[in-house]
Amino acid sequence: RWMDGQKNSKSTEKLKFKPKRAPGVQPPLNSQVSTPGEMFSHFFDEKVLKLLCNNSNKYAVRNHRSGRNFAWSEITIEEMKKYLGLLLYMALLELPKVSDFWRKNTIFYVPFPSTVMSRNRFRVISSNLHISDPAEDALNDQRKGTGEHDRLHRVRPLLEIMRNRCMAFYHPKQHLSVDERMVATKARIGLKQYMKAKPTKWGLKFFVLADVNGYTVDFSLYQGKSTVSSGNGLSYDVVTSLVNKDYLGSGYVIYCDNFYTSPLLFRYLGQQGFGACGTYRQGRVGVPTTTENALNRGSPRGSIRWIREHDLLFVKWMDTREVSICTNVHPVYKGETVLRWQKTEDGKRQKLPVPRPTAVGEYNKFMGGVDTSDQMLATHSTKRRTKRWPVTVFQHFLDIAVTNSFILHKELCASRHQKPKTRQQFQEEVAASLLGVSLHSMSEHHPSEDHFPVATSQKQEKAQRASMGRRQCTVCKRSTPWQCEVCRVGLCVQLERNCFRAFPGIKS
Structure with missing residues (x-):
C-alpha cells in the first residue's frame, strides 16, 4: 500500500x-606539477601517435594503389603532433571552413597555420587519417553477416586505449x-x-x-x-x-x-x-x-x-x-x-x-x-563535418582527452588551493605544446624577420634549378623559381617586381 x-x-x-x-587524480599526475600539454600527453601519448601514424601511412599507400592521385610522404610522430595541434587551434578560432585558415590577400588572413604545414598537406593527412590496420579491416569486412564481424573494428584500437586512459588517471x-x-x-x-x-x-x-x-x-x-x-x-x-x-x-x-x-x-x-x-x-x-x-x-x-x-x-x-x-x-x-x-x-x-x-x-x-x-565537450570542439564516421569518433576522442585533462587540471588546482586556467587558456597551451611553439611567440617579433626567399626545388642539379620545379607566384600569378621558406608559397624576387615584399603574409 x-x-x-x-x-x-x-x-x-x-x-x-x-x-x-583514493578518489581524485591518480599517480603520477597528482605527484608533480604538470603543464596542460603534459597532462594531455598522458591521453594521446606516443603509443596513440604511433598507432595513428602507422595505420594512416598504410591507408594512404592502399589509396594510392587503388588509383587515387595525391602527393604523399609518410607521417611522422612530430608531424602528427602538429596536426593535432592545428585541430585544437582551429577549434579555438572557429572559422567556417578549414580552407579559411590558409586564405591569402584578405583582411581575414590568418598567418600562423601556413607556418606549421601547407593547406594541401593538412587536407591529405585528414583524408588518409586511419585508426585501424587496413589489412585487418579487409579481413573483418569478409566476416560480415557472421558472429565474428566487429562493427566497431575501424575505431576499436583507439576506443579501448581511450577507455583505459580515462579510468587510469x-x-x-x-x-x-x-x-x-x-x-x-x-x-x-x-x-x-x-x-x-x-x-x-x-x-x-x-x-x-x-x-x-x-x-x-x-x-x-x-x-x-x-x-x-x-x-x-x-x-x-x-x-x-x-x-x-x-x-x-x-x-x-x-x-x-x-x-x-x-x-x-x-x-x-x-x-x-x-x-x-x-x-x-x-x-x-x-x-x-x-x-x-x-x-x-x-x-x-x-x-x-x-x-x-x-x-x-x-x-x-x-x-x-x-x-x-x-x-x-x-x-x-x-x-x-x-x-x-x-x-x-x-x-x-x-x-x-x-x-x-x-x-x-x-x-x-x-x-x-x-x-x-x-556541455564541456561542445566548448571549442574539434569536430568538423566529415563523411567518414571513424574520423568523427577520432575527433570525439580528441575532445574527451582535452576535456578530461582540463578537469584533472582543475581538480589538482583545487587540492593545491591555486587558481585554475580557463578552458580556453588550457586548450591554447595544449595546442602550443603540440605545435612546438611558445604561446606568445607570434607577438615577440615581426613575421618578416623569419621569412626568406628560397628555391622552389632542391632536387635538380644546380644548372637546372632555374627552369625546373618552378611554381606560380601567389601575387602576380607568373612562374617563379622562388618561394617563401616559411609560408611555402611561390613568390617572385626580380628587379622589376618584388612580390616577396608585396605578399601580405610577409609584411610586418
Whole structure:
C-alpha cells in the first residue's frame, strides 16, 4: 500500500563509502606539477601517435594503389603532433571552413597555420587519417553477416586505449550518473541512431558513465542489437557493463533516468555494493501496480507517497506533475523543502515552501554529470563535418582527452588551493605544446624577420634549378623559381617586381 511520506520517514542506512582507490587524480599526475600539454600527453601519448601514424601511412599507400592521385610522404610522430595541434587551434578560432585558415590577400588572413604545414598537406593527412590496420579491416569486412564481424573494428584500437586512459588517471567520487551521449554524423551507416529528446537527434550513440564534475569515466559506443546479452534488456546490460566493481570498488551511488531504472537492475547493484537512484516508468516489470492511497490529479502540491519492497523504496511526489523515483540508498523524507509559486487564500501568488523527498533532491543534484560533460565537450570542439564516421569518433576522442585533462587540471588546482586556467587558456597551451611553439611567440617579433626567399626545388642539379620545379607566384600569378621558406608559397624576387615584399603574409 502507498504510504504517506509526510507521516512515515523511515530511512535506510547509507552504504559505506569504500572506493578501491583514493578518489581524485591518480599517480603520477597528482605527484608533480604538470603543464596542460603534459597532462594531455598522458591521453594521446606516443603509443596513440604511433598507432595513428602507422595505420594512416598504410591507408594512404592502399589509396594510392587503388588509383587515387595525391602527393604523399609518410607521417611522422612530430608531424602528427602538429596536426593535432592545428585541430585544437582551429577549434579555438572557429572559422567556417578549414580552407579559411590558409586564405591569402584578405583582411581575414590568418598567418600562423601556413607556418606549421601547407593547406594541401593538412587536407591529405585528414583524408588518409586511419585508426585501424587496413589489412585487418579487409579481413573483418569478409566476416560480415557472421558472429565474428566487429562493427566497431575501424575505431576499436583507439576506443579501448581511450577507455583505459580515462579510468587510469582519475578515480571518481561517490556519485556517478549513466546516460546517453549523441555525437552528430551525416555518415550513411547502420550505427547511426535517432533520439527525439536529445538536442543532437541523429548520430552515434554513446553510453557514458560520468562524475558530477563532468569527467568521462567510462563509455561504450552502441553498435545495435547484440547477439551476446544477459536477456535482461539493453538498459540492464549497459549499466552493468559500465559500473565495474573491480575498478570502482563499492559504496558508489549510481543515478540514471527512467530508461535504465528497473527493480532487477537496482537489486543487482545493491548486491554488488552500489547504491542506485533513478526515475522509473510505471509499467516496468517489478514496479508496484497498486493504486491504493496513490497520488491523483487532485493531490495537493508537495504530497508524498511511498512503498517499500525489501531493499527498494518507490516514492511518488506531486510537483507540477507526478514524479516517480526509485532508490535503495535514500530515506523517504528528511524535512527538505523547495520554493514553488502558489496562490494564497486572497488570490495572490507567492513562493511557498513545499516538501520534497530526499531522493528527488539528490537525483537533481547528481544526475547531471553526463550533461555537464556534454556541455564541456561542445566548448571549442574539434569536430568538423566529415563523411567518414571513424574520423568523427577520432575527433570525439580528441575532445574527451582535452576535456578530461582540463578537469584533472582543475581538480589538482583545487587540492593545491591555486587558481585554475580557463578552458580556453588550457586548450591554447595544449595546442602550443603540440605545435612546438611558445604561446606568445607570434607577438615577440615581426613575421618578416623569419621569412626568406628560397628555391622552389632542391632536387635538380644546380644548372637546372632555374627552369625546373618552378611554381606560380601567389601575387602576380607568373612562374617563379622562388618561394617563401616559411609560408611555402611561390613568390617572385626580380628587379622589376618584388612580390616577396608585396605578399601580405610577409609584411610586418
